[in-house]
Amino acid sequence: MTELEQYLHSYFAFEREDLYKVAQLFRKSTLKKGDYYLQTGKICNKLSFIQSGMLRIFVSQEDREVTQWISTKGYFVTDLASLVFRTPGRWNMQALTDTELYTIEKADYDRIGELIPRWPETERLFIAHCFTIMEDRIFNLLSMTAEQRYNFFFEHNREIFNQVPLQYLASMLGMTPETISRIRRKQLS
Amino acid sequence: MTELEQYLHSYFAFEREDLYKVAQLFRKSTLKKGDYYLQTGKICNKLSFIQSGMLRIFVSQEDREVTQWISTKGYFVTDLASLVFRTPGRWNMQALTDTELYTIEKADYDRIGELIPRWPETERLFIAHCFTIMEDRIFNLLSMTAEQRYNFFFEHNREIFNQVPLQYLASMLGMTPETISRIRRKQLS
DNA sequence: AAAGCCACTTGACATATATCAAGAAATCAG
DNA sequence: CTGATTTCTTGATATATGTCAAGTGGCTTT
Numbered sequence: 282m283t284e285l286e287q288y289l290h291s292y293f294a295f296e297r298e299d300l301y302k303v304a305q306l307f308r309k310s311t312l313k314k315g316d317y318y319l320q321t322g323k324i325c326n327k328l329s330f331i332q333s334g335m336l337r338i339f340v341s342q343e344d345r346e347v348t349q350w351i352s353t354k355g356y357f358v359t360d361l362a363s364l365v366f367r368t369p370g371r372w373n374m375q376a377l378t379d380t381e382l383y384t385i386e387k388a389d390y391d392r393i394g395e396l397i398p399r400w401p402e403t404e405r406l407f408i409a410h411c412f413t414i415m416e417d418r419i420f421n422l423l424s425m426t427a428e429q430r431y432n433f434f435f436e437h438n439r440e441i442f443n444q445v446p447l448q449y450l451a452s453m454l455g456m457t458p459e460t461i462s463r464i465r466r467k468q469l470s
Numbered sequence: 471m472t473e474l475e476q477y478l479h480s481y482f483a484f485e486r487e488d489l490y491k492v493a494q495l496f497r498k499s500t501l502k503k504g505d506y507y508l509q510t511g512k513i514c515n516k517l518s519f520i521q522s523g524m525l526r527i528f529v530s531q532e533d534r535e536v537t538q539w540i541s542t543k544g545y546f547v548t549d550l551a552s553l554v555f556r557t558p559g560r561w562n563m564q565a566l567t568d569t570e571l572y573t574i575e576k577a578d579y580d581r582i583g584e585l586i587p588r589w590p591e592t593e594r595l596f597i598a599h600c601f602t603i604m605e606d607r608i609f610n611l612l613s614m615t616a617e618q619r620y621n622f623f624f625e626h627n628r629e630i631f632n633q634v635p636l637q638y639l640a641s642m643l644g645m646t647p648e649t650i651s652r653i654r655r656k657q658l659s
Numbered sequence: 660a661a662a663g664c665c666a667c668t669t670g671a672c673a674t675a676t677a678t679c680a681a682g683a684a685a686t687c688a689g
Numbered sequence: 690c691t692g693a694t695t696t697c698t699t700g701a702t703a704t705a706t707g708t709c710a711a712g713t714g715g716c717t718t719t
Contacts, residue, residue: 340609347613349605362602365595371605401590406554408597413551415604416538416560420529422611423644424536427676447697455612457677462698616706636667646707651668 285383288330288355293403302396307383312336312376318358319374325363326387331356334380335441337449338372348452351377353441358382361408364390377445427456431464474572477519477544482592491585496572501525501565507547508563514552515576520545523569524630526638527561537641540566542630547571550600553579566634616645620653 285307286300295303307330312318318336319325331354338358339348349372352358363370364387394400421430434454435442442450451458474496475489484492496519501507507525508514520543527547528537538561541547552559553576583589610619623643624631631639640647 340613342613347609349609349612361598362605365598401594404594405590405597408594408601409550409554412597412601412604415601415608416551418608419604419611420536420538422608423538423641424529424531446695452612458697459678459699460676463676466698635665647667648669648708649706652706655668 284332285330288332288383291355292357292407295397295403299397303393306389306393307385310382310384312380312382314376314378314380316376317373318376318382319360319363319370319372321371321373322369323363324367325360325370327384328357328359328364328387328390329382329384331358332381332383335377335445336374336380337377338374339449339452340372346452348449350453351441351445351449361411377449422455427454427460428464428467430454430456431461473521474519477521477572480544481546481596484586484592488586492582495578495582496574499571499573501569501571503565503567503569505565505569506562507565507571508549508552508559508561510560510562511558512552513556514549514559516573517546517548517553517576517579518571518573520547521570521572524566524634525563525569526566527563528638528641529561535641537638539642540630540634540638550597566638611644616643616649617653617656619643619645620650 283304286297286304289295289300289303309332310329312334318329321340331352333354335354336352336358337348338350338352339346352374358374360370360372360374362368393404397403421433425433431454434450447458447461451461454461472493475486475493478484478489478492498521499518501523507518510529520541522543524543525541525547526537527539527541528535541563547563549559549561549563551557582593586592610622614622620643623639636647636650640650643650
């Protein structure tokens with residue numbers, strides 16, 4: 282199995298043969314640090330798997346940027362609403378570091394069902410899983426203090442914690458960089 | 471068309487004949503104020519459409535309850551993660567008022583695809599739509615003040631605003647009832 | 660009509676977190 | 690390696706929001 286096939290395998294319970302067929306539809310590409318994968322207002326025609334590196338998903342407001350999420354090695358990235366409904370993308374997605382991607386174009390993505398009969402069910406499970414992750418995130422934002430959100434995220438995303446600029450981490454957790462800095466100091470003692 | 475068919479029609483672009491077939495799978499039922507539709511820890515085997523009334527979706531913590539959402543007339547309700555993955559439900563769902571539902575059992579739900587060839591695609595669009603609503607909600611929680619969240623929700627859900635106990639509204643917006651009360655007073659002047 | 664129960668409002672005060680500004684540390688470019 | 694940016698930390702202070710407690714008013718029950 283190639284590396285991409287292994288990753289696909291970790292998400293989808295495909296037969297080896299199916300894995301190969303789907304993997305064939307992806308093309309490897311790279312982004313330099315600072316390059317945009319997508320920009321607000323453009324329609325998203327692709328879905329990618331992050332092989333290495335990090336992408337920051339954010340919105341630019343008049344006075345500041347709001348980071349929605351940071352995707353790292355092993356995540357899929359796309360603007361789902363734009364990909365599915367052909368609406369203008371709502372997010373900017375920018376490489377925080379040099380990033381290697383495997384990318385499938387929408388036209389090919391839409392044909393996976395022809396290659397793999399079980400695809401609709403597989404995709405359904407995948408999107409439903411993403412949905413429940415969002416539910417949990419909302420619950421955390423509603424019910425936790427800044428420090429609790431920090432700790433929770435730290436527990437669940439140790440690996441990226443010291444690789445992401447603090448200001449972006451802070452924004453995606455709904456707090457300021459100063460607050461994170463103080464939480465860290467407090468937890469040293 | 472029956473009322474249920476009209477509602478289904480507003481969500482799904484079905485043929486009239488298909489509407490009828492699907493609508494046949496739903497059974498009308500009612501909940502009295504205070505009755506539970508689901509409870510934390512139980513597996514959810516059904517999906518319902520709210521014909522009238524309101525359900526509150528919440529989690530009980532040691533010291534307080536956190537209201538995740540309030541579903542009203544015209545919403546579908548279920549615990550998606552539990553329905554799809556057969557995991558214990560994470561939410562309580564309780565009727566805030568007497569409530570009329572149209573309910574489909576999981577076994578029937580899973581057979582919709584046999585009745586309607588286009589169902590997988592339709593369901594995919596529906597779940598994707600739900601996903602983007604969650605994305606927006608997270609963005610609002612990350613980027614807005616309490617007052618902005620209140621105003622935003624008010625704009626988008628005028629009809630239920632004066633029917634829901636303040637404490638539940640407050641919780642689902644991530645603030646206290648006192649804060650809502652003060653926002654309201656401020657906005658009178 | 661009285662009593663009791665809620666839900667809501669209001670005020671006083673507490674606290675978490677934000678803001679602003681300065682300095683320290685890390686990273687980057689030449 | 691060195692200076693220039695950028696990012697992080699820290700302190701002082703401000704502000705939004707939470708907490709607690711009391712009071713008001715509206716419903717419901719009898």
